[in-house]
Amino acid sequence: MFKDLSPNLKSSITRSITQTFEQYMSDIEWSEDKFSINDFIANWREYITTKALWYTKIPDEMKNDPTFHEDLAQRINEVIARVLGEPPSQEQIAAIQAMQEQLNSHYEYHCKAEAVYVETLLKNHLGL
Structure with missing residues (x-):
């Protein structure tokens, strides 16, 4: 389902995951001991429902579809892996x-x- 979204929506979702993850990690001082995927997801959920302009562009039936949530979970994992894998300049x-x-x-x-x-x-x- 994620792949069916427009390139602009996919890009906005990816950007929101990246920004929220980096902010969350900063908030916990990049401490592995303090990291909680549930806390991160809660932060991201709050961000998308209160600040993300793209969220209202996704139909409610898609937002409620378990397949869409699985696709999002996979995208979140990919983005986190990319952020953590990018070496410092x-x-x-x-x-x-x-x-x-x-x-x-x-x-x-x-x-x-x-x-x-x-x-x-x-x-x-x-x-x-």
Whole structure:
């Protein structure tokens, strides 16, 4: 069913998953111990029902179809895997390393989105 949506709707859904996942991970400080798929899904559900413009464009009968929910779950898994699998850029690595040397800190990061979080955290510590 997901594949039957327009490219614009699919793109909007994917973007909302990405943004909500990255925000959720930032909220829990990228802690694996604090991660809960149920909490993330609750955050995403709240986002799509209160802020996402695309949500009203999907017919109610599709929203209520279990196949659509299975497709969405698969898309969520794919997006999360893509976010977690995207390596930090060389620029991010260099910037984080320089700031960590200044602060004598040792934050770890494993993907580009987590590197954004660490970079922001370090900049805040440095007052930048």
